[in-house]
Amino acid sequence: xxxxxxxxxxxxxxxxxxxxxxxxxxxxxxxxxxxxxxxxxxxxxxxxxxxxxxxxxxxxxxxxxxxxxxxxxxxxxxxxxxxxxxxxxxxxxxxxxxxxxxxxxxxxxxxxxxxxxxxxxxxxxxxxxxxxxxxxxxxxxxxxxxxxxxxxxxxxxxxxxxxxxxxxxxxxxxxxxxxxxxxxxxxxxxxxxxxxxxxxxxxxxxxxxxxxxxxxxxxxxxxxxxxxxxxxxxxxxxxxxxxxxxxxxxxxxxxxxxxxxxxxxxxxxxxxxxxxxxxxxxxxxxxxxxxxxxxxxxxxxxxxxxxxxxxxxxxxxxxxxxxxxxxxxxxxxxxxxxxxxxxxxxxxxxxxxxxxxxxxxxxxxxxxxxxxxxxxxxxxxxxxx
Numbered sequence: 097x098x099x100x101x102x103x104x105x106x107x108x109x110x111x112x113x114x115x116x117x118x119x120x121x122x123x124x125x126x127x128x129x130x131x132x133x134x135x136x137x138x139x140x141x142x143x144x145x146x147x148x149x150x151x152x153x154x155x156x157x158x159x160x161x162x163x164x165x166x167x168x169x170x171x172x173x174x175x176x177x178x179x180x181x182x183x184x185x186x187x188x189x190x191x192x193x194x195x196x197x198x199x200x201x202x203x204x205x206x207x208x209x210x211x212x213x214x215x216x217x218x219x220x221x222x223x224x225x226x227x228x229x230x231x232x233x234x235x236x237x238x239x240x241x242x243x244x245x246x247x248x249x250x251x252x253x254x255x256x257x258x259x260x261x262x263x264x265x266x267x268x269x270x271x272x273x274x275x276x277x278x279x280x281x282x283x284x285x286x287x288x289x290x291x292x293x294x295x296x297x298x299x300x301x302x303x304x305x306x307x308x309x310x311x312x313x314x315x316x317x318x319x320x321x322x323x324x325x326x327x328x329x330x331x332x333x334x335x336x337x338x339x340x341x342x343x344x345x346x347x348x349x350x351x352x353x354x355x356x357x358x359x360x361x362x363x364x365x366x367x368x369x370x371x372x373x374x375x376x377x378x379x380x381x382x383x384x385x386x387x388x389x390x391x392x393x394x395x396x397x398x399x400x401x402x403x404x405x406x407x408x409x410x411x412x413x414x415x416x417x418x419x420x421x422x423x424x425x426x427x428x429x430x431x432x433x434x435x436x437x438x439x440x441x442x443x444x445x446x447x448x449x450x451x452x453x454x455x456x457x458x459x460x461x462x463x464x465x466x467x468x469x470x471x472x473x474x475x476x477x478x479x480x481x
Contacts (some may be wrong), residue, residue, distance in 0.1 A: 100380055114276075114335050116276075116308070117306075117307070117309070118308075119306045119307075119359050119361050120304065121304050121305060123282060124301070129262070133256060133263075134212060134216060137215075137256065138210055138212075140255065144205075144318060145362050146376075153192045155193065156204070156255055157187055157190070158187070158189050158190075158251065158255040159188075159250075160186050160254045161368045161416050171393075178387045180297075188251075188254075190204065194368060196268075197343070199237070200248065202238060203248045204231065204248055204251055204255070204377045205237040206235060207248050207263075208225075208256075209254050209317070210265065211264060214264035219264065219268055220264045220265075221265055221266070221304050222265075222266055222267070223242070223245055223249060223266065223268070224264055224266070224268045227242050239447060241437055243335055246267070249265050261347055267347060267348075268346075269296045269297060269298060270296075270341070270346055270349075271297035271341045271345060272293070272295065272296060272322060272342070273289045273294055273337060273338065273339050274294035274295070274331055274337070274338045274339075275292075275308075275310055275336060275337040275338055276290065276308060276309035276328055276341070277289040277290075277307070277308045277312055279303050279305070279307075280303065280304050280305035280307075281300065281302050281303060281304065282302050282303070282304050289337070293326070294328075294340075297348050297349050298387070300348070300351040300352060302357065306339060306360070306361055308356070308362075309335075310335055311335040312336045312337075312362055312475065313363070313364045313365070314330070314334060314336045314337070314339070314352060314367065314471070315339045315353060315365070315367070315400070316366075316368075316404075316455075317340070317367065317368040317369055317377055317455070318342060318343060318369075319372055320456070321340075321466075322338060322340035322465070323457075325338060325466065325467060326338065328463070328464050330471070333468070333472065334472065334475065339353060341381075344380060347395065350380070350395040350397070354395060354396050357399050357400065358399075363469055364397055364399060364400040365401055365403040365474075366378045366402055367404050367405065368402075368455070369452070369453070369454045369455055370405040370406065370407045370417075370454075371406065371420070371424060371433055371452035371453070371454070372424050372425075372427035372445075372452075373424075374405075375402075375441070375444075378400075378402050379431070379434070381396075381435070382398060383396060383398075384399045384436075399423070401479055401481060402481040403475070403479075403480045404470070404480075405453065405475050407444050407445075407447040407450070407451075407452075407453075408443070411455055413458060415457050418451055418452060418453070419452075420449065420452055424452065425449075428449065433443055438481070440481045441481060444481065459471055
């Protein structure tokens, strides 16, 4: 019944005031870049063989990035003008001679070998699939969990000086998009985002054309709120593309939001829980993440704005808050020390110390308050940070 109502709202809404945009994305021939990466991997393998032949236990070194944090003068690193955050380069040495890093070195070689095969055949594989492939008697001890493999893929990418997805080992798609939006893939398949429940967001490298009719992009933190907004006709009422990364967003979702912002020139608003983890997720979209700081150019959407929930508005909205846990307080303190924090966000974090609330707490009595009142008024009033 709810989906039928949402569908009638969509059909009834006037589309004449929203111009349809079509963006064609040129197919990039990655043969040369792929061959260079294959050659780099083979050179690393030859170097390791040479070390062994010389009677040495093999080792590799690579450079990664970490946040430069200055809690005494945060605004000197990042102010309201959205300058880029700064990162420190850290050199990591992984050696087979070191008992603590022996398994890590071995797993890096296993991952590099898998990536080498994929690049030669120009195929892709999900990291989840590789994880299950490695859960056998010989290599199972190297991957106690999926996170260990994901971290190793990033290490290999740093070693190869490339983005993790360029290894053709991809994270499983989890982000969803809904609204008047159609994506044409490189195999000519169409991803229709008007389907009930939204459509999975593919990697931008597989998309050759985007057709959209929307005024804005609304990014929501979690799937439960995403589905509720869909049932309440959010995409029609706000004439928006609705996106969720289901928590911390994957690479495909972040690339997608950046594309909609930069290529379709759509304003991007983000709504998350009024808690430290919600704010951190908002920051991942807007400022980036330490783990992929080298790839920030492809992922960060600096024009995105935090629409809500702002801790400072909870009292006026009559929302009951709950105290922050020890984990919340630790995450909050970490956020306050980030180099990219603006004065406006820091003020909200200070208010948050009085208590947190979830998006669902906004409308305990009025079912459509979130769409019909809260989001509509906030967007019209440009009440965002």
